[in-house]
Amino acid sequence: VTADRRSAAIVGLGLIGGSLARDLAARGIRVLGFDNDPATLSAATAAGVVPLDATLAGVDEADVVIVATPVSAIGSVLGTIAPMIGRASLVTDVGSTKRSANAAAAALGGGIGERFVGSHPMAGDHRTGWSAARRDLFAGADVYLCPTETTSAQTLERARGFWSELEARPRIITAEEHDALMARASHLPHVASAAIALALETAGVNVSQLGSGGRDVVRIAGGSADLWADIAIENGDELLRALAGVPGELERFREALAARDRDQLRALFARARQWVNPDARA
Amino acid sequence: VTADRRSAAIVGLGLIGGSLARDLAARGIRVLGFDNDPATLSAATAAGVVPLDATLAGVDEADVVIVATPVSAIGSVLGTIAPMIGRASLVTDVGSTKRSANAAAAALGGGIGERFVGSHPMAGDHRTGWSAARRDLFAGADVYLCPTETTSAQTLERARGFWSELEARPRIITAEEHDALMARASHLPHVASAAIALALETAGVNVSQLGSGGRDVVRIAGGSADLWADIAIENGDELLRALAGVPGELERFREALAARDRDQLRALFARARQWVNPDARA
Numbered sequence: 321v322t323a324d325r326r327s328a329a330i331v332g333l334g335l336i337g338g339s340l341a342r343d344l345a346a347r348g349i350r351v352l353g354f355d356n357d358p359a360t361l362s363a364a365t366a367a368g369v370v371p372l373d374a375t376l377a378g379v380d381e382a383d384v385v386i387v388a389t390p391v392s393a394i395g396s397v398l399g400t401i402a403p404m405i406g407r408a409s410l411v412t413d414v415g416s417t418k419r420s421a422n423a424a425a426a427a428l429g430g431g432i433g434e435r436f437v438g439s440h441p442m443a444g445d446h447r448t449g450w451s452a453a454r455r456d457l458f459a460g461a462d463v464y465l466c467p468t469e470t471t472s473a474q475t476l477e478r479a480r481g482f483w484s485e486l487e488a489r490p491r492i493i494t495a496e497e498h499d500a501l502m503a504r505a506s507h508l509p510h511v512a513s514a515a516i517a518l519a520l521e522t523a524g525v526n527v528s529q530l531g532s533g534g535r536d537v538v539r540i541a542g543g544s545a546d547l548w549a550d551i552a553i554e555n556g557d558e559l560l561r562a563l564a565g566v567p568g569e570l571e572r573f574r575e576a577l578a579a580r581d582r583d584q585l586r587a588l589f590a591r592a593r594q595w596v597n598p599d600a601r602a
Numbered sequence: 603v604t605a606d607r608r609s610a611a612i613v614g615l616g617l618i619g620g621s622l623a624r625d626l627a628a629r630g631i632r633v634l635g636f637d638n639d640p641a642t643l644s645a646a647t648a649a650g651v652v653p654l655d656a657t658l659a660g661v662d663e664a665d666v667v668i669v670a671t672p673v674s675a676i677g678s679v680l681g682t683i684a685p686m687i688g689r690a691s692l693v694t695d696v697g698s699t700k701r702s703a704n705a706a707a708a709a710l711g712g713g714i715g716e717r718f719v720g721s722h723p724m725a726g727d728h729r730t731g732w733s734a735a736r737r738d739l740f741a742g743a744d745v746y747l748c749p750t751e752t753t754s755a756q757t758l759e760r761a762r763g764f765w766s767e768l769e770a771r772p773r774i775i776t777a778e779e780h781d782a783l784m785a786r787a788s789h790l791p792h793v794a795s796a797a798i799a800l801a802l803e804t805a806g807v808n809v810s811q812l813g814s815g816g817r818d819v820v821r822i823a824g825g826s827a828d829l830w831a832d833i834a835i836e837n838g839d840e841l842l843r844a845l846a847g848v849p850g851e852l853e854r855f856r857e858a859l860a861a862r863d864r865d866q867l868r869a870l871f872a873r874a875r876q877w878v879n880p881d882a883r884a
Contacts, residue, residue, distance in 0.1 A: 533822035540815035
C-alpha cells in the first residue's frame with residue numbers, strides 16, 4: 321500500500337459491487353465507484369462513495385479495482401481501465417462465469433494481464449441493485465479465484481488476502497472447472513426454478529397460493545432477467561449439458577406416479593432427501 | 603364447551619401435530635396425544651401432553667380431535683375414533699390432500715360424519731417430527747377447510763373458530779378444488795425440487811457447492827420421503843396433470859439457449875420474474 325489511505329475502485333454498484341463498497345468503507349478504505357444508472361450512482365455517492373464518471377478517469381488512484389458489472393460488460397470495462405490501472409496491485413471481477421472475462425484480461429496483456437485474477441463470490445440474493453446491497457454479504461461465503469495464464473503469483477496472493485479480509489473463503493480453481501461447476505450448481509437450479517415458475521403461471525396458479533416450500537423453489541427465479549440471460553449465454557455449452565439431466569429425472573417421478581409405485585416414489589424422494597441433507601435419516 | 607377446561611386430542615405428534623399441541627397448550631387447553639413412535643410420545647409427554655395408547659381410549663374426553671398422521675393413515679384413524687368421539691364438536695385432519703380423508707369421514711356417517719371437516723394448514727418446514735414442532739407455526743398461514751357432504755354448518759363454524767384462534771386464515775373450498783390446487787402449488791414444486799436434486803447428484807455436485815439460490819431450490823426435497831410418497835400417490839391424477847407442464851417449459855429454455863437467443867432467454871426469465879415477484883420491475 322503506497323498511499324496514506326487504501327482505496328478501491330468499484331465499477332458497477334449493484335448487489336455485489338454495492339455490498340463490497342459497504343464492506344470496504346466499513347474497513348476504512350476509500351471507495352471510488354461508478355454505475356451506469358444515475359440514481360444508483362447518486363445513492364452510492366450519498367452513502368460516501370467517491371463518484372467516477374463514465375470515462376472511469378481517476379481509477380488509477382485505486383489500490384484494487386473491482387469490475388462488478390453484468391458478465392457481458394466485463395471485457396469492455398477491462399479494456400477501458402487497462403491503460404490506467406496505475407498503482408493497483410489487483411484487478412478482479414465478480415462475474416458468475418469466468419472463462420470470458422479471463423480470456424479478455426489475458427488478451428489485454430501488459431500490466432493488467434499480470435494483475436488480473438477472476439473472482440466469483442458465492443453470495444447473492446434474489447433482490448438486486450444498490451438498495452439490496454449490505455454489509456457482510458461475503459462473510460463465510462466461498463469465493464472462487466480463477467487465475468489466467470498471465471496472472472502473477474503475487475496477484476493471486478493479493479486476491480486471497482482481499483477476500484479473506486472480508487471473511488470470505490477463497491478457493492482457487494481454473495476458469496474452465498469453475499464454469500462447468502457453476503453450470504450445474506448455480507445456473508441449472510436457476511433455469512429450473514424459472515421453468516417451474518412458468519409452468520405454474522401457465523397452470524393458473526398465483527404466487528400467493530404457494531406454501532413456504534413452493535416459494536423457496538421459485539425464489540431465485542425472481543432475480544434479474546438481464547443478468548441471468550447474460551450468464552446463461554456466457555455459459556451456454558456447459559449449461560445445456562447440465563440441463564440435459566433434468567427431464568430424465570422428472571420422467572422417473574412421472575413413471576413411478578403413473579404406475580402408482582409407492583416404493584419407487586419413496587426411493588426417489590429418499591435419494592433426493594439424502595443428497596440434500598446428508599445427515600438426515602432417510 | 604361442557605367441561606371445566608377445554609381439551610383437544612391430537613393423533614400424530616409430528617411437525618404439524620406437535621406444533622398444534624404447543625399452540626393449544628399455550629392457550630390453556632389440555633392436550634391429549636398419541637404417536638406411533640414411542641420416543642416422540644415420551645418427548646411430548648415430558649412437554650405436558652397427556653399420552654393416549656394405541657387404542658386411543660380417552661379420545662372421547664376431547665372437545666376437538668385432530669388427526670395429524672400421514673395422509674395414508676387418516677382413514678384408518680377416523681375409523682378407530684368414530685365410535686368414541688364423545689362430546690367432540692369438531693373432528694378434523696391436517697393432511698396435504700383432502701379427497702380421500704373426506705371420503706372416509708363421509709362414509710363413516712353418524713356423529714363423526716356431521717362433526718368432521720378436513721383442514722389443510724399451509725404451514726410447514728423441510729424439517730419434520732416433534733423436535734421441529736414449534737409455537738405459532740400457523741400464525742398468518744392460510745388453512746383450507748374442506749367440508750364433506752355430511753359436515754354440519756355448526757362444525758364448519760367451529761373449525762373456522764379453531765384455526766382463527768391460532769391466528770391462521772381459514773379458506774373454505776371443496777376437497778376437489780383443494781387437491782387440484784395443491785397438485786400445482788405444492789406437490790409439483792416438491793417433485794420438481796427432488797428431480798433437480800437427483801439431477802445434481804447424478805452430475806456429481808455436492809450440496810455444499812450450491813449457492814444460496816440453489817439451496818433454496820432443493821430445500822423442500824429434504825422433506826420426509828414417506829410423507830411425500832403418500833401425498834404424491836393420493837393426489838396422483840392431479841399431480842400427473844400438473845407435472846406435464848414442466849418439461850415443455852424446460853424445453854423453451856433449452857431451445858433459446860441452443861440458439862443463443864439472448865432476447866428469448868431474457869423474455870423467459872423476465873416472465874418468470876414477473877410471476878414470482880409481481881411488484882418488481884422486469
